[in-house]
Amino acid sequence: MKAALMAKQFDVAGRLVTVESAGRGNVNDTYLAVFRTAFSEERFILQRLNLRVFPRPEWIMANLRVVTGHAHRQLEDEADRSDRIWQLPRIIPAKDGRDFITDGDGDCWRAISHIASAHSYEKVQSLEHAREAGIVLGHFQRVISDIPAAELHDTLPGFHITPGYLDKLDAALAAPAGRQRLESSPEARHCLDFIAQRRGWCSVLEDARAAGQLALRPIHGDPKVANIMIDDATGKGTCIVDLDTVKPGLIQYDVGDCLRSCCNPAGEEAQDLAAVYFDTDLCRAIIRGYMLHARDFLTSADHAFLYDAIRLIAFELGLRFFADFLAGDIYFKTLYEGQNLNRAKVQFKLCESIETRESQIRTLLAEEAR
């Protein structure tokens, strides 16, 4: 298997024991590699980068160096004052010293250290888990807050700029194959109506940014529940992984993404739409945890746009899945026909649930901001 051959190119002691598929990312392929010597074992995460989504792997790795270097120094400085041992993976270089390798097919592979004795979950497990997710996000945003924007490449231009995803949708619909996919499914036509009713509103964050109300800061970009590692021994969050989308953005993208992911107990892949809803108790727990670190750096305008962010990122992810379904599943990996349409329906159901709970959510956001 190719992953095994690639694993052997990285600089760890011992001989390869196993390489197994790990994680359920929608973009990159992820494996866990295990190496042993006569007296030790080393595990690392091996990934094949999806070059269709990330065409500049050298930028991904340069950013990863900057972010992990900065964060590791900061974590070290704060270690004595911290309520836990915070972690963050490091890059494992190839034996020839490079940060990634390219195989004969042009695929790109990189290795990062494995966070031992910790796990992440596809769905939120409890109120405590939700609170930890909020703490981890706030802590990470604070730790990376002083990385100068000029030191980070834009690895994914247009990421989280919602109106840009409308353009992608329109392009997919302009192609005969896209039109056909739409016409073949009443559910797809329903999704399109759902989007049409929210077209005018969906530039809300970009408008606020253009008007100077919201400022860019380094953000994680993808703080979904599956990227938050929980320490097996203490139940506390220990780190956030998947750092490929760290770049300057609006903190609202992160808060919205964390909440749309953690407050839907049925998860992103739910088959039963009736089980999908936005749980406001989980939302309160996350915001409470998040504010422990974020209260100090959030402006009053930041607070004012949090509700819109929660609604928007659920809508945006639904839009992204839906546009990809119409385009023929070229961005998000799928395991079955219609999976991206189903994912879109889940996010739109969640978005509706957020809309019906607007006043409750606004009230709890105001209460937890104090």
Ligand code: GN1
């Ligand atoms: C993708 O590959 P993964 O699962 O870490 C996507 C995120 C979505 C997420 C939804 C680079 O992340 O934006 O929120 O799927 N990442 C990219 O599960 O597009």
Ligand code: MG
């Ligand atoms: Mg990701």
